[in-house]
Amino acid sequence: MTGNLSRRHRVAKELGTLWAFGVREYRIWQSYRANQLMWMMNIFVTTLLYFLMGRMVEAKASLLLGPAYGNNYMSFIVVGIMVNVFLYTNLADPYTRIARSYFNGTMDLFLLSPMSVYTPLLGLMTKSILDDYPRLIFVGAFGIFLFGAVFRFSDLGWVFLFSLLVLASAFGIGMISASSFYLLNIKRGTEPVRFIVQQLMATLLAGTYYPVTVLPKPLQWVACLIPHTYAFDALRRLLDPKAAMGVAVLPLQRVLPWSPLVVDGVALFVMGASFIPLGLWLYGRGIEKARREGSLTRWQ
Amino acid sequence: MVVPDALTPLPGRAGAIIDLKDVTKEYPGQSLSFRGTKLELKGPLLWARNLKHALRMTTVDSLAVSALRGVDLRIVPGEIFGLLGPNGSGKTTLIKVIAGLLRPTYGKGTVAGIPLHDTRSIRQRVSYVSTTGWMGLEWALTAEENIRFYGELCGLTRTVASIRTEEALRLVDLWEDRKKSTSGLSNGMRQRVMLARGLVLSTPIVLLDEPSVGLDPITRGQVIKTICDTLVSRGQTLILADHDAELVGSVADRVAILHQGMVQIIGAPNDLLVIVSHLRVLDIVMQSGVKTKNSPPPIIHRWDTNERPGTQALTHWRGLVEESPDALHRVLEWLCPDVRHVVEISFLTPTLQDVMGMLEEEYSYDG
Numbered sequence: 001m002t003g004n005l006s007r008r009h010r011v012a013k014e015l016g017t018l019w020a021f022g023v024r025e026y027r028i029w030q031s032y033r034a035n036q037l038m039w040m041m042n043i044f045v046t047t048l049l050y051f052l053m054g055r056m057v058e059a060k061a062s063l064l065l066g067p068a069y070g071n072n073y074m075s076f077i078v079v080g081i082m083v084n085v086f087l088y089t090n091l092a093d094p095y096t097r098i099a100r101s102y103f104n105g106t107m108d109l110f111l112l113s114p115m116s117v118y119t120p121l122l123g124l125m126t127k128s129i130l131d132d133y134p135r136l137i138f139v140g141a142f143g144i145f146l147f148g149a150v151f152r153f154s155d156l157g158w159v160f161l162f163s164l165l166v167l168a169s170a171f172g173i174g175m176i177s178a179s180s181f182y183l184l185n186i187k188r189g190t191e192p193v194r195f196i197v198q199q200l201m202a203t204l205l206a207g208t209y210y211p212v213t214v215l216p217k218p219l220q221w222v223a224c225l226i227p228h229t230y231a232f233d234a235l236r237r238l239l240d241p242k243a244a245m246g247v248a249v250l251p252l253q254r255v256l257p258w259s260p261l262v263v264d265g266v267a268l269f270v271m272g273a274s275f276i277p278l279g280l281w282l283y284g285r286g287i288e289k290a291r292r293e294g295s296l297t298r299w300q
Numbered sequence: 301m302v303v304p305d306a307l308t309p310l311p312g313r314a315g316a317i318i319d320l321k322d323v324t325k326e327y328p329g330q331s332l333s334f335r336g337t338k339l340e341l342k343g344p345l346l347w348a349r350n351l352k353h354a355l356r357m358t359t360v361d362s363l364a365v366s367a368l369r370g371v372d373l374r375i376v377p378g379e380i381f382g383l384l385g386p387n388g389s390g391k392t393t394l395i396k397v398i399a400g401l402l403r404p405t406y407g408k409g410t411v412a413g414i415p416l417h418d419t420r421s422i423r424q425r426v427s428y429v430s431t432t433g434w435m436g437l438e439w440a441l442t443a444e445e446n447i448r449f450y451g452e453l454c455g456l457t458r459t460v461a462s463i464r465t466e467e468a469l470r471l472v473d474l475w476e477d478r479k480k481s482t483s484g485l486s487n488g489m490r491q492r493v494m495l496a497r498g499l500v501l502s503t504p505i506v507l508l509d510e511p512s513v514g515l516d517p518i519t520r521g522q523v524i525k526t527i528c529d530t531l532v533s534r535g536q537t538l539i540l541a542d543h544d545a546e547l548v549g550s551v552a553d554r555v556a557i558l559h560q561g562m563v564q565i566i567g568a569p570n571d572l573l574v575i576v577s578h579l580r581v582l583d584i585v586m587q588s589g590v591k592t593k594n595s596p597p598p599i600i601h602r603w604d605t606n607e608r609p610g611t612q613a614l615t616h617w618r619g620l621v622e623e624s625p626d627a628l629h630r631v632l633e634w635l636c637p638d639v640r641h642v643v644e645i646s647f648l649t650p651t652l653q654d655v656m657g658m659l660e661e662e663y664s665y666d667g
Contacts, residue, residue, distance in 0.1 A: 020452035109436025114424035
């Protein structure tokens, strides 16, 4: 049908399939009632844990924030946790979803679909949107109502735009990570891209719990290689009422003659524009390789 | 004993019209013409020449396995085509290549007018149902939701998918149980949910891989017959791979027997039985522990035995023997000279299963 279907018709079909995935994932999510309870408890406990630890070091930590991020450590850490959840979903999820579908036999079904090879993957990610995105609201609500985090919401348009850039760059890395499942045949154990970017660099260097300035200079430059660093910086400046927009924090912001937010935006855009096409291309190559070798589905 | 398919005329099925509205290219041996509003394909719906596929699974350094070693095939529109063969003969790999799930390593062919390398376009023309690993059957969803999702996954709108789902579930006799979650269905019912997927799409080709697994003999016959009748009445072509030779032989117009990745023989089930027409099946149940003496008499072409353990352990011997008045006597003389140990003897007509066995043996000796 490829030849005759209009582009619009094809896009409508792809979107229809994505919607079907959304409905399916929602029904599955809904059917495990005990899971929902655990989910709520998990959010509560994890968020509480971070906040309590934050409270312990709040007085000293606030001094390190400098003028760039205001002086409210709770606001600082709330943005850190929220952005981390957001980034983790988009970065770590593609590989995890593919691996799960492969091992429980669902991938056999999905790859039979005449839709684009990316549609099932995006469809599977709706599970994470259902599971993870609501956490952002809970984390934010806890921060504001229980622990004294203060935000300003006057730049919500910019917050939304930066969130899209963050999502795009993280998803690009997520696709590169997902491609390793078929391309490098990494089907079990730790996936290297996800491990290096998310578990190593993002946790240690990007500034979830402390500003990047506390790191040695060379590590601050390494931190500039991942989108997390720019995401934390930009969203903290946009959301903290006492943040100073013009004070450079990241090494790249000190070198380039632009305002720190512009540097963040350009860096995130460049990362998104490079990682997404690269990730999609690698994933497509991986699927084709698996089609040739017969490793596409678990059951042969 | 290989009968090249190219030399045998292909049976035609009158009135087989396949809606191939997007087939724009013709290939040698094929022609397209309109019958009413439907586009009719004349010539083979599917052909493959010297198809090879090497599987390299699981790890980077695993050795490639030649799952297909040169398959030649032609299937006409509206035909029910059976694929038979022992485990590892290449049935599933061949089906996956036809379904566009795998790309052949070597060889040429078209599926509904689409070259084999255009796997995405092929997937738009093929429904594939495999019972191995439950193929994405979601336990938390109902039977109806599972089928409807499959339709939507393959590009049907929600409304069309719902209508086709009802039709399919009624045909496999599961409409009353449509609201039950899959986890609450019996194994056989789940199997029927899987098979209902094959009825949801109106693709020119439907592929069923091992449809008989998990179904009791009565349901198996009924369900497969219903599916075949429905697909034939719609003008769809069915390719059926199963290890149950009786089942495949009872519904297929033609059957191909595969062994070690190659087609050994293709023909109508009755024509294939000619290979064993001079033989009879001798079925002997005897007490276990009886030792055979010397080598078997030459009238026995092949045999196998099954032990039935227990306090009264029995051995089930089944052999293909040449038809002759003293056949039984000669077999018993070799197998179990003391007839007091024999519990039951029966003579049966050979089936496709025996043809498969014969060919397998012949191939092993040749190879």
